[in-house]
Amino acid sequence: MAESRTEFVPVERQMEILGRGAVDLVTEAELTKKLERSRETGKPLTVKVGFDPTAPDIHLGHTVLLRKMRQFQDLGHRVIFVIGDFTGLIGDPTGRSKTRPALTPEEIARNAETYKRQCFKVLDPQRTEIRFNSEWLGALGSEGFVRLAARYNVARMLERKDFRTRFQSGQTIAIHEFLYPLAQAYDSVALRADVELGGTDQLFNLNVGREIMPDYGLESQIVLTTPLLEGLDGSEKMSKSLGNYVGVEEEPREIFGKLMSVSDDLMWRYYLLCTGVSTEGIERMKALVVSGELHPKKAKEGLAMRIVADFHGETAARTALEEFQRIFQAGGVPDEVVEREIPVEKGKVALTKMLVALGLASSNSEAMRLVQQGGVRLDDAKVPPDTREIEAKVGTTVLVKVGKRHFARARFVASF
RNA sequence: GGAGAGGUUCCCGAGCGGUCAAAGGGAGCAGACUGUAAAUCUGCCGGCCUUGCGCCUUCGGAGGUUCGAAUCCUCCCCUCUCCA
Numbered sequence: 001m002a003e004s005r006t007e008f009v010p011v012e013r014q015m016e017i018l019g020r021g022a023v024d025l026v027t028e029a030e031l032t033k034k035l036e037r038s039r040e041t042g043k044p045l046t047v048k049v050g051f052d053p054t055a056p057d058i059h060l061g062h063t064v065l066l067r068k069m070r071q072f073q074d075l076g077h078r079v080i081f082v083i084g085d086f087t088g089l090i091g092d093p094t095g096r097s098k099t100r101p102a103l104t105p106e107e108i109a110r111n112a113e114t115y116k117r118q119c120f121k122v123l124d125p126q127r128t129e130i131r132f133n134s135e136w137l138g139a140l141g142s143e144g145f146v147r148l149a150a151r152y153n154v155a156r157m158l159e160r161k162d163f164r165t166r167f168q169s170g171q172t173i174a175i176h177e178f179l180y181p182l183a184q185a186y187d188s189v190a191l192r193a194d195v196e197l198g199g200t201d202q203l204f205n206l207n208v209g210r211e212i213m214p215d216y217g218l219e220s221q222i223v224l225t226t227p228l229l230e231g232l233d234g235s236e237k238m239s240k241s242l243g244n245y246v247g248v249e250e251e252p253r254e255i256f257g258k259l260m261s262v263s264d265d266l267m268w269r270y271y272l273l274c275t276g277v278s279t280e281g282i283e284r285m286k287a288l289v290v291s292g293e294l295h296p297k298k299a300k301e302g303l304a305m306r307i308v309a310d311f312h313g314e315t316a317a318r319t320a321l322e323e324f325q326r327i328f329q330a331g332g333v334p335d336e337v338v339e340r341e342i343p344v345e346k347g348k349v350a351l352t353k354m355l356v357a358l359g360l361a362s363s364n365s366e367a368m369r370l371v372q373q374g375g376v377r378l379d380d381a382k383v384p385p386d387t388r389e390i391e392a393k394v395g396t397t398v399l400v401k402v403g404k405r406h407f408a409r410a411r412f413v414a415s416f
Numbered sequence: 417g418g419a420g421a422g423g424u425u426c427c428c429g430a431g432c433g434g435u436c437a438a439a440g441g442g443a444g445c446a447g448a449c450u451g452u453a454a455a456u457c458u459g460c461c462g463g464c465c466u467u468g469c470g471c472c473u474u475c476g477g478a479g480g481u482u483c484g485a486a487u488c489c490u491c492c493c494c495u496c497u498c499c500a
Contacts, residue, residue: 232453233443243443261453297451328452366445368467369460373446403446405453 009075011035017071018224021064021273023200026210026223034194034222038077047072048193048221050082050133050184053111058118059245060307061229061238064273066122068197068226073127080191081119083112086134087183108132121248121311136190137183148182151212157181160204185209193221200225229273232258234266252312253334256320257405259304264296267303275306331380333399337407342392343415349392351376351383358400358408370402377401 014035019025038045049069058066069079085108116130140148157178158164181204188196188209196206206223213220228237231244238245246258262270271282288294301321309317326332342354352367355376361367370376376383378390378398392398392412400408 257453259453263454264451265454267454295451296454300452300454324452363463364465365463366461370446373460375446403453 011039014075017075018068020071020279021226022068022224023227024203024223024225026207030220031195031222031224038194044077045072045194046192047077047079047195047197048082048188048191049079049197050084050087050187051115052087053083053085053108053115057240057247058115058121058249059238059240059247060270060274061231061245063122063248063310064226064229065197065199066119067274067276068224069128070122070124072195072197073124077195078129079123079127080129080131080193081115081123082187082191083108083115083130083132084184084187085112085132086137087180118248131191133183133187133190137186140186145179148186148212149179151215152178152182152208154178156211181205181208182212185212188221189213189216189218192218194219195222195224197224197226199228201228227273230266230269232262234263246307248311252308252316252320253323255308255311256304256317256324259307260300260324262300264300267296267300270307271303275303275310277306328404334407337399337409339397339409339411341413342410344392344394344412345415347391347393348389349410349412350389351387354390354410355400355402358410360400360402360406360408375403 011032015028015032018031019028025031034045037043047069049065069081073079112130112132116125120128160181163177184205185208187193189212193209196209198206203223203225206221206225210220210223230236231238232246233244236244240247246255250258259270268282268286271277271285272279277285285294285299289296289299301324304324305317305321308320323334327334338359340358342349342357351371352361352364355361355367355370356364361370371383371387372385374382374385378400380399380401383390392410394412394414397409397411400410
């Protein structure tokens with residue numbers, strides 16, 4: 001993207017790219033002004049984004065924000081990736097389950113490494129600056145914190161929706177929870193941020209930064225938020241704890257398969273937020289699907305391919321597509337199947353025990369149910385519902401399939 | 417400090433002395449169908465086995481009452497509401 005240096009991309013075009021998919025932009029006029037100035041002076045904008053050091057498992061939901069960061073990078077701006085090691089030490093106060101054990105410096109360092117590895121699947125490593133906010137927040141001291149706290153007031157804090165609802169319903173709000181947005185705001189002061197990005201749930205915190213900066217003699221930062229991506233189920237937001245996520249480090253075939261399980265409706269949302277396909281391009285595809293010229297499944301495969309390619313490269317994406325087609329359209333077998341040894345007694349093997357041993361069922365009861373429901377196949381032959389044990393010859397193997405997508409190979413060995 | 421409400425299986429949420437492994441929904445799994453791990457429909461959804469209407473473990477914790485308790489009593493822990 002040689003031509004996309006700040007000096008060369010017209011402000012109007014930059015606004016168009018940066019505004020795509022954004023939820024809040026405070027304010028559009030100010031961003032335009034900053035972009036114009038940066039273009040005139042040749043000085044890139046400083047874009048700051050904060051990350052909590054406690055959850056280094058990056059999933060597709062996070063990449064919406066990372067992609068936005070990447071867009072700034074591609075336009076020649078300076079992106080600072082702030083790891084909230086200091087704010088992390090305070091601990092995220094929202095969860096009321098017990099105080100979180102403070103992370104050790106080693107853990108933070110390790111998490112930071114994981115972050116780097118995962119984020120650079122989207123970000124440009126050459127143009128990403130990584131900073132830890134303990135650097136300036138630690139130096140602030142208690143006096144500095146008091147001064148910082150004096151910049152804001154309780155009424156303003158209570159404007160934040162979750163604080164307000166908790167306050168009104170009589171739920172506890174610990175004092176230090178108020179420090180969280182302030183500390184984050186101070187990050188912007190310390191880094192002299194021009195723009196801060198975040199998920200739309202961060203809007204309040206980002207705006208605190210905006211309000212505090214003039215008190216420190218700085219121009220207010222621009223606040224730009226990205227939407228929260230819906231998870232695979234299409235209703236809840238994507239999160240690890242809900243299990244409806246696609247991790248960036250997952251196997252290509254897993255990512256591919258998970259994306260294929262997304263509903264046709266949700267597919268367009270993912271196209272918009274997780275790929276570089278233009279809004280017009282998406283609209284065109286939608287129209288083709290409606291008119292019957294493009295099969296929705298093809299469109300979904302395209303989506304899955306793009307995303308796998310982003311994280312694992314083109315080759316992996318093609319392999320994943322081929323494997324998916326082989327398994328689900330032709331009833332084939334994946335390239336790699338786990339193999340375990342199963343002891344044989346008197347020429348026989350208890351079917352339920354084998355399924356558990358192969359990791360295809362979590363208990364004998366579950367294995368029993370699977371058999372009864374006709375969900376088990378041995379070497380592609382359906383197992384009759386009342387089967388208890390199977391004949392097995394030591395030295396042979398059998399391919400066990402449960403449902404459409406769970407495979408394992410049993411290698412029969414003599415029981416000692 | 418005072419007065420109330422509540423803690424149920426992965427989640428939400430019924431049950432309020434036996435017929436409760438516990439309604440309903442969600443998630444998950446399987447089957448059918450298909451265009452895919454979409455949608456829809458059906459079934460399953462604590463564990464164990466000698467698969468019986470069997471046994472064991474579950475309804476915040478510990479005791480108790482009872483032939484029998486998720487359901488009643490006592491104490492304790494935790495959450496929430498209102499008053500001060």
